[in-house]
Amino acid sequence: MQSLDVQNPGMPDLQFVLFVSALxxxxxxxxxxxxxxxxxxxxxxxxxxxxxxxxxxxxxRILDLRGGTELxxxxxxxxxxxLLVEASITxxxxxxxxxxxxxxxxxAAIPLIDRLGQLYPNDPDRVDPPNQPPPGxx
Numbered sequence: 001m002q003s004l005d006v007q008n009p010g011m012p013d014l015q016f017v018l019f020v021s022a023l024x025x026x027x028x029x030x031x032x033x034x035x036x037x038x039x040x041x042x043x044x045x046x047x048x049x050x051x052x053x054x055x056x057x058x059x060x061r062i063l064d065l066r067g068g069t070e071l072x073x074x075x076x077x078x079x080x081x082x083l084l085v086e087a088s089i090t091x092x093x094x095x096x097x098x099x100x101x102x103x104x105x106x107x108a109a110i111p112l113i114d115r116l117g118q119l120y121p122n123d124p125d126r127v128d129p130p131n132q133p134p135p136g137x138x
Contacts, residue, residue: 001030004092006084014065017076021045021063023094031094037087044079048072 009016023031024038031038042061046054049068055061065073084090 001093001095003094006081006090006092013073013077017045017065017073017080018063020080020092023092025058025061027058028094031092033084033087033089033092037083041080041083044083045076048075048079 004019009019011019021042024033024042033041042063043054045063049063049065049072065076068076084092
């Protein structure tokens with residue numbers, strides 16, 4: 001299970017908003033936020049950045065803050081935190097396996113990917129090589 005402190009997430013506000021909005025639309029296997037509250041969080045942030053209604057198609061429910069301002073970002077952070085606090089949620093807790101990529105690599109990236117495969121020819125599905133200590137431990 002992974003967790004995120006709502007008041008002290010340890011990440012910049014933009015990352016926090018994008019991360020929480022992604023959790024709200026990702027349908028994780030387990031999360032301590034009801035589906036209704038997740039929908040409300042996304043819809044509130046959407047309303048702060050758009051004039052039209054939020055999309056109903058799950059694939060279109062992506063929050064894009066590039067056109068917003070610092071004030072918009074602050075409003076999104078405040079909305080997320082206040083909605084979670086009202087629901088007595090101080091820490092988000094979820095479990096969600098890593099998903100498959102939704103897009104193929106661009107043609108321009110394929111030579112780089114092939115070269116990386118030559119540099120690291122072992123099992124590409126393995127994240128950590130065998131018999132290696134975790135990062136930060138020797």
